[in-house]
Amino acid sequence: MAMQEATYRDALRMALSDAMSFDDSVIVMGEEVGRYGGAYGVTKDLIAEFGPERVIDTPISEAAIVGTAVGAAMTGLRPVAELMYVDFIGMTMDQLANQAAKIRYMFGGQIGVPMVLRTQGGTGRSAGAQHSQSLEAFVMHTPGLRLAMPATVDDAYHLLRQAMTQPDPVVFIEHKSLYTMKAPLNPNAEPVGWGQANVLREGDDLVMVTYSRQVHYALAAAQTLQTDHDISAAVVDLRTLNPLDFETIRPLVENAGKAMVISEAVLTCGVAAELAARITEECFDFLEDPVVRVAGEDIPISVSPLLENNSVPTPELIIETAKKMFV
Amino acid sequence: MKNSTLPELYEEMRRVRTFEERVGELFVRGQSAGSMLHLSIGEESAAVGVCASMRDGDTFTTHHRGHGIFLARGADPNRMMAEIAGKQNGYCQGKGGSMHIADMGLGHLGANAIVGGGIPAVVGAGLSARHTQSGAVSVAFFGDGATGQGILYESMNMAALWNLPVMFVCINNQYGMGTRIDQATANPNLHERAEAFGLAARTADGLDVEEVVDAAGVLLDGARSGKPAFLAIDCYRFYGHARKDKSPYRTDSEEEEGRKKDPLIHARGKLMASGLMSEADINALDARVAVEMDASIDFAVAGQEPQMASMFRDVYDAAQPEPEPVRTRIDRVLAQG
Numbered sequence A: 001m002a003m004q005e006a007t008y009r010d011a012l013r014m015a016l017s018d019a020m021s022f023d024d025s026v027i028v029m030g031e032e033v034g035r036y037g038g039a040y041g042v043t044k045d046l047i048a049e050f051g052p053e054r055v056i057d058t059p060i061s062e063a064a065i066v067g068t069a070v071g072a073a074m075t076g077l078r079p080v081a082e083l084m085y086v087d088f089i090g091m092t093m094d095q096l097a098n099q100a101a102k103i104r105y106m107f108g109g110q111i112g113v114p115m116v117l118r119t120q121g122g123t124g125r126s127a128g129a130q131h132s133q134s135l136e137a138f139v140m141h142t143p144g145l146r147l148a149m150p151a152t153v154d155d156a157y158h159l160l161r162q163a164m165t166q167p168d169p170v171v172f173i174e175h176k177s178l179y180t181m182k183a184p185l186n187p188n189a190e191p192v193g194w195g196q197a198n199v200l201r202e203g204d205d206l207v208m209v210t211y212s213r214q215v216h217y218a219l220a221a222a223q224t225l226q227t228d229h230d231i232s233a234a235v236v237d238l239r240t241l242n243p244l245d246f247e248t249i250r251p252l253v254e255n256a257g258k259a260m261v262i263s264e265a266v267l268t269c270g271v272a273a274e275l276a277a278r279i280t281e282e283c284f285d286f287l288e289d290p291v292v293r294v295a296g297e298d299i300p301i302s303v304s305p306l307l308e309n310n311s312v313p314t315p316e317l318i319i320e321t322a323k324k325m326f327v
Numbered sequence B: 001m002k003n004s005t006l007p008e009l010y011e012e013m014r015r016v017r018t019f020e021e022r023v024g025e026l027f028v029r030g031q032s033a034g035s036m037l038h039l040s041i042g043e044e045s046a047a048v049g050v051c052a053s054m055r056d057g058d059t060f061t062t063h064h065r066g067h068g069i070f071l072a073r074g075a076d077p078n079r080m081m082a083e084i085a086g087k088q089n090g091y092c093q094g095k096g097g098s099m100h101i102a103d104m105g106l107g108h109l110g111a112n113a114i115v116g117g118g119i120p121a122v123v124g125a126g127l128s129a130r131h132t133q134s135g136a137v138s139v140a141f142f143g144d145g146a147t148g149q150g151i152l153y154e155s156m157n158m159a160a161l162w163n164l165p166v167m168f169v170c171i172n173n174q175y176g177m178g179t180r181i182d183q184a185t186a187n188p189n190l191h192e193r194a195e196a197f198g199l200a201a202r203t204a205d206g207l208d209v210e211e212v213v214d215a216a217g218v219l220l221d222g223a224r225s226g227k228p229a230f231l232a233i234d235c236y237r238f239y240g241h242a243r244k245d246k247s248p249y250r251t252d253s254e255e256e257e258g259r260k261k262d263p264l265i266h267a268r269g270k271l272m273a274s275g276l277m278s279e280a281d282i283n284a285l286d287a288r289v290a291v292e293m294d295a296s297i298d299f300a301v302a303g304q305e306p307q308m309a310s311m312f313r314d315v316y317d318a319a320q321p322e323p324e325p326v327r328t329r330i331d332r333v334l335a336q337g
């Protein structure tokens, strides 16, 4: 297959379809994934292609969906379960954190749980306090779980394919505002490796470390900073938060001496807190400024679009913050 | 008990339907906060029939399709519509929206966007009622889809074990999003599950609001005296799950058949057959309701956006400091250098 225009949503669907064609043990299960085609359309038509035995519509039973995936993964299948909104992760947290994440370790390495839990999070649709959160820290805080968060069409495809070959449970969090984003996609291209960050923009003055939708905000901000303010900012897309590719971040920060971590999740104890701590500890001698966290406000998300949009970082906030680092 | 005569029940059902139609209009006009708007058209008898038997002081929670239930418990349609538009003058100051309307004054402990999320709170409210001997019942309204959630069974068991003044109301509109009830459960006789836990349980036909009133009345009386209850109400979800869903997963003929289960048309027929109201009376009533509900759109559209300063308010009690804005933090951090 050659280069083609695809949306983030198409790329995810292609990844599922290609993996299912390639590996008969891959099954997809979740609420509305079959006949309905997924709440955000990611699994559209998969049921026609692979049948209801491999594309399984479930009742609204998140805990059991994840637990079923755990059992299937322990016994030879490669389940890709869908959690319609990451906000429902609390309902699955025992199966995820006490079962999926612990089984390899507490059973002395006898068996792994090679499952993927696909879900989506973030703001942008006036979906309110219980459907707009960024809860990746819950996952990153749990040893035993891997965590991938694609920002680009390319990664929607390649990162999901890679997730489906991991030996351990992967939580794969998409962003609800990226589904319609379009870009050229080559499914046959050599992808960036699993666990490797991607430097999407080089820069000597400041390093922006981010993931998911904020990658696009950071790139837009970096462009403005260059053209309007003569500030050269690098942008690192982490792609996976566990594994975390610190070795890509280190030389960039050592070179620039200034780092900013950008995340849509709430500031306190968010992923950005871990990243900022890590950079501070490991690059301490090279830093000219404290590592700054540009993150979501420590509040729930409102249904009002005005409040919603101001609850998370915007390109403007990133630019404003970067400028303050150079006064 | 209010709204117990058929003309009153009909009027209340018409108010619910017209309100929901106006919610649809608000969305089409681009004035709603988002598209996650779940209309209860076709299920008016459930909301109106149960609420007619509730009393002042009773509390309740609803699912995401809860506009009609709250209207039937006395909500102001203006403030509801304003909330659905995400405006400052809405019930929750534009923070909650369609799926999170609540009003403690009217006993509404909250609508919920988590399927099953509001169910256990009524068990807690039942404990409060017993402790304070208030005589109140607490009612959980939820959809058939919530029967997939374990928390329903945990809650029913506790309510039965402790003989609490609680009622579980399952509005069975045959669908959870695109999944028909028989595709989600092997035994669709939902009340049997409640019986297994020791609750008084029944299924009522939502076509006839008076049947719902009767069933709910008996069960609520029982619940008030410590016999928790479960009522399933059979109806049909006339339109898509949310505003953007065109229901491609079901046939036109199924929808046509399903929409024959219309509690308003049924009540209208009964009103005229019994001579309680003439067709002209009914049409005049409908027109009056339309005027009331039109006004709710005007109210919502004219409402102010929430103030930016309100963003950090109500995360904690008003006497506590508000969370520090990210900008303030950044400024302080960078001021060190």
Ligand SMILES: Cc1ncc(C[n+]2csc(CCOP(=O)(O)OP(=O)(O)O)c2C)c(N)n1
Residues within 6 Å of the ligand: A031, A060, A062, A084, A088, A091, B038, B063, B064, B065, B113, B114, B115, B116, B142, B143, B144, B145, B146, B147, B173, B175, B176, B177, B237, B241
């Ligand atoms: C825990 C949880 N899982 C899934 C969803 C997504 N979702 C919202 S409504 C819905 C269907 C609910 O069906 P039902 O309970 O029958 O209520 P209805 O929409 O028919 O009124 C689903 C799956 C959710 N909001 N919460």
Ligand SMILES: [Mg+2]
Residues within 6 Å of the ligand: B143, B144, B145, B171, B172, B173, B174, B175, B176, B177
């Ligand atoms: Mg339903």
